[in-house]
Amino acid sequence: MPRTIKISPVSRIEGHAHITLHLDDAGKVQDAQFHLTQFRGFEKFCEGRPFPEMPALTARTCGICPVSHLVASSKACDNLLSVTIPVTAGKLRRVMNLAQIVQSHALSYFHMSSADLLLGMDSDPKQRNVFGLLKVDPQMARDGIRLRQIGQTIIEMLGGKKIHPGWMVPGGVNEPLTDEKRQAMLSMLPEGLEIAERTLKSFKGLIGKFPDEIKYFGNFPTMYLSLIGPKGTLEHYDGHLRIKDAKGGIVEDMIPLDEYARVIGEAVEPFSYMKFPYYLPAGYPDGIYRVGPLARLNNCDSCGTPIADGELDEFRSQQKGEPVSSSFHFHYARLIEIIYALEKIELLLNAPDILATRIRALARGNCNEGIGVAEAPRGTLIHHYKIDDDGLMTWANLIIATGHNNLAMNRGVKQVAEHFVDGTKLQEGMLNRVEAVIRCYDPCLSCASHAMGQMPLRIQLINAGGAVLDELVRD
Amino acid sequence: MPRYPTPANAPPKVRVVTLRINGQDVSAREDETILSVAVDHGIRIPSLCYLEGLTAWGACRLCVVEVAGIPKLLPACSTVVTEGMVVETNSDKLKRYRRMILELLFAERNHVCSVCVSNGHCELQNLAAECGMDHVRVPYRNAPYEVDSSHDFFRVDHNRCVLCTRCVRVCDEIEGAHTWDVMGRGVECQVITDLHTPWGESESCTSCGKCVQVCPTGALVKKGTAAGEMEKLGDFLPYLTQMRGKQ
Ligand code: SF4
Numbered sequence: 001m002p003r004t005i006k007i008s009p010v011s012r013i014e015g016h017a018h019i020t021l022h023l024d025d026a027g028k029v030q031d032a033q034f035h036l037t038q039f040r041g042f043e044k045f046c047e048g049r050p051f052p053e054m055p056a057l058t059a060r061t062c063g064i065c066p067v068s069h070l071v072a073s074s075k076a077c078d079n080l081l082s083v084t085i086p087v088t089a090g091k092l093r094r095v096m097n098l099a100q101i102v103q104s105h106a107l108s109y110f111h112m113s114s115a116d117l118l119l120g121m122d123s124d125p126k127q128r129n130v131f132g133l134l135k136v137d138p139q140m141a142r143d144g145i146r147l148r149q150i151g152q153t154i155i156e157m158l159g160g161k162k163i164h165p166g167w168m169v170p171g172g173v174n175e176p177l178t179d180e181k182r183q184a185m186l187s188m189l190p191e192g193l194e195i196a197e198r199t200l201k202s203f204k205g206l207i208g209k210f211p212d213e214i215k216y217f218g219n220f221p222t223m224y225l226s227l228i229g230p231k232g233t234l235e236h237y238d239g240h241l242r243i244k245d246a247k248g249g250i251v252e253d254m255i256p257l258d259e260y261a262r263v264i265g266e267a268v269e270p271f272s273y274m275k276f277p278y279y280l281p282a283g284y285p286d287g288i289y290r291v292g293p294l295a296r297l298n299n300c301d302s303c304g305t306p307i308a309d310g311e312l313d314e315f316r317s318q319q320k321g322e323p324v325s326s327s328f329h330f331h332y333a334r335l336i337e338i339i340y341a342l343e344k345i346e347l348l349l350n351a352p353d354i355l356a357t358r359i360r361a362l363a364r365g366n367c368n369e370g371i372g373v374a375e376a377p378r379g380t381l382i383h384h385y386k387i388d389d390d391g392l393m394t395w396a397n398l399i400i401a402t403g404h405n406n407l408a409m410n411r412g413v414k415q416v417a418e419h420f421v422d423g424t425k426l427q428e429g430m431l432n433r434v435e436a437v438i439r440c441y442d443p444c445l446s447c448a449s450h451a452m453g454q455m456p457l458r459i460q461l462i463n464a465g466g467a468v469l470d471e472l473v474r475d
Numbered sequence: 476m477p478r479y480p481t482p483a484n485a486p487p488k489v490r491v492v493t494l495r496i497n498g499q500d501v502s503a504r505e506d507e508t509i510l511s512v513a514v515d516h517g518i519r520i521p522s523l524c525y526l527e528g529l530t531a532w533g534a535c536r537l538c539v540v541e542v543a544g545i546p547k548l549l550p551a552c553s554t555v556v557t558e559g560m561v562v563e564t565n566s567d568k569l570k571r572y573r574r575m576i577l578e579l580l581f582a583e584r585n586h587v588c589s590v591c592v593s594n595g596h597c598e599l600q601n602l603a604a605e606c607g608m609d610h611v612r613v614p615y616r617n618a619p620y621e622v623d624s625s626h627d628f629f630r631v632d633h634n635r636c637v638l639c640t641r642c643v644r645v646c647d648e649i650e651g652a653h654t655w656d657v658m659g660r661g662v663e664c665q666v667i668t669d670l671h672t673p674w675g676e677s678e679s680c681t682s683c684g685k686c687v688q689v690c691p692t693g694a695l696v697k698k699g700t701a702a703g704e705m706e707k708l709g710d711f712l713p714y715l716t717q718m719r720g721k722q
């Protein structure tokens with residue numbers, strides 16, 4: 001008799017989510033669905049608002065990566081103004097975006113995932129959190145806190161606020177950088193780099209312990225989508241879109257950002273509020289692709305900074321030119337990106353024009369449609385707006401990073417479940433692995449506060465008739 | 476008999492009266508209001524629709540005070556002082572009333588400070604902080620209001636309007652254009668330009684921007700401003716009134 005195992009809610013990720021595992025008569029996983037029942041209708045309540053409010057308004061979609069929304073939204077608004085923003089403003093926005101990558105990746109790795117890695121997937125769930133981490137490896141826990149703090153301090157110095165800074169505006173930024181702040185930021189970077197390198201080294205030492213996870217954690221062929229810089233370098237702020245296939249061949253390159261709709265389609269499934277983006281020419285669901293740190297590292301030719309490039313070479317050394325396909329290695333990619341971001345911030349802050357005071361292009365709405373694309377920590381973020389002649393919003397479409405990965409997350413859950421879930425019994429460790437695969441994608445579904453500690457977990461074993469056969473509750 | 480007879484058009488003589496505000500004895504000209512006397516003596520009375528340089532309106536009721544012997548509360552901005560008056564400006568009862576007035580203002584229209592262009596520079600927001608209004612106990616109406624962005628330089632967002640009529644008064648009394656008016660009743664009440672045509676099509680508006688500068692909230696703003704960017708020139712009006720008086 002087919003049975004359904006429900007894991008609800010998924011702990012240490014955000015939003016109201018649960019997983020259903022559909023079992024066949026033999027107790028083997030037949031299908032898996034990762035449901036998102038959260039619906040914010042953001043696009044709807046943007047309508048009628050003046051477009052310059054959009055950066056602040058959309059930054060409210062998320063408490064973890066507001067900066068990414070600020071970037072994508074400000075860029076879409078630059079489009080509406082039909083301006084090229086001053087060079088210094090672009091550099092300053094880049095610094096903030098990279099600082100966001102540092103702090104968000106640090107949160108994801110240290111606070112949410114390192115407990116699984118250090119303590120083991122089958123360890124006591126009461127200990128398997130940041131507090132447990134503090135006991136077994138206080139240095140690692142301290143490193144995590146400090147690295148995140150460095151990213152946040154840079155954001156705060158630029159924007160005046162840690163969360164939801166209103167400094168990034170249509171046409172540029174609204175306050176230049178002072179030399180005092182520049183020096184203060186520069187002085188934190190060596191410590192950050194030291195932590196990042198130390199952590200990466202320790203991660204590489206741990207990899208050997210997780211052969212199964214690497215093999216089954218969302219390890220399947222997909223395409224990859226990301227921004228790409230001039231000369232094929234790693235890019236988070238501007239450039240073009242690139243799509244690579246599962247073998248590492250370039251499917252499409254140099255796609256102008258305003259042509260995203262030509263390559264990305266959005267499918268809808270009845271079991272989730274989240275849309276399912278796919279590569280349009282390949283159709284649904286064959287056009288499955290992944291975004292985020294792994295996709296960016298798979299897509300780029302090089303990072304463009306020395307230490308990160310060395311690590312990238314090592315990361316790819318076993319691949320024989322093929323992309324790294326295990327979602328487990330999102331963690332690995334994240335750590336390399338932290339190094340890249342810190343190196344890049346240093347380069348930007350040392351640019352001779354970084355203290356220039358021409359930082360904003362003033363204009364009014366000069367066209368009716370604008371598109372802004374940026375790389376958020378979790379992947380490509382697209383804001384697409386339409387306005388009327390008076391500058392009021394008439395339509396908005398936001399494609400968020402977690403959305404792009406939706407198809408891959410579902411497939412990843414299925415793969416893990418097939419391997420680790422045996423329909424005859426419910427074990428803590430196996431279910432934790434199902435969740436852990438979702439956490440690899442670092443889905444950002446609401447706010448950051450649930451990052452600490454373990455969330456209650458409820459698992460139900462339901463038969464075809466809907467009756468609960470078994471239940472496991474974790475507080 | 477005075478040596479020089481007073482000319483017929485000389486201003487009438489004004490007497491000085493003494494009164495007591497919050498236990499403090501003060502003297503004032505008999506034609507002054509409680510609010511202006513309080514301000515002269517460094518006594519703070521919260522107010523919203525009142526603005527020095529414009530005629531008092533008495534609409535917001537935030538400046539209500541208690542006067543001994545009078546059973547109802549009186550608006551300080553439009554109550555003239557009298558000899559021997561005993562005024563209380565900050566009793567618990569008044570604090571309760573002010574807080575409730577602010578809650579009703581916030582509940583009536585849609586104030587989302589965090590994304591508002593006036594965030595951090597808003598008189599309504601400052602009053603809420605001053606009066607300890609940290610949450611609203613009545614249900615929000617959540618009624619959508621229109622944004623008119625048709626003017627070349629300015630925008631009116633009725634979601635943020637508190638109907639203080641400062642815009643109406645400054646446009647009429649100082650600029651002399653009388654572009655603004657008030658239309659409708661109760662919750663339907665709304666400020667309008669030129670008999671309710673879009674602001675951008677107004678023939679009377681001179682685009683001087685005085686209404687934008689005196690508006691206490693994010694209702695009248697400069698176009699192109701992003702969240703928190705709309706700072707208003709607080710002090711230009713008394714100066715302007717004074718300079719014009721000298722002409
Ligand atoms: S007008 Fe003032 S009170 Fe209203 S939303 Fe804007 S900042 Fe807040």
Ligand code: SF4
Pocket residue numbers: 635636637638639640641642643666686689690691692694695
């Ligand atoms: S638009 Fe501003 S000044 Fe005019 S009534 Fe409304 S709040 Fe007052």
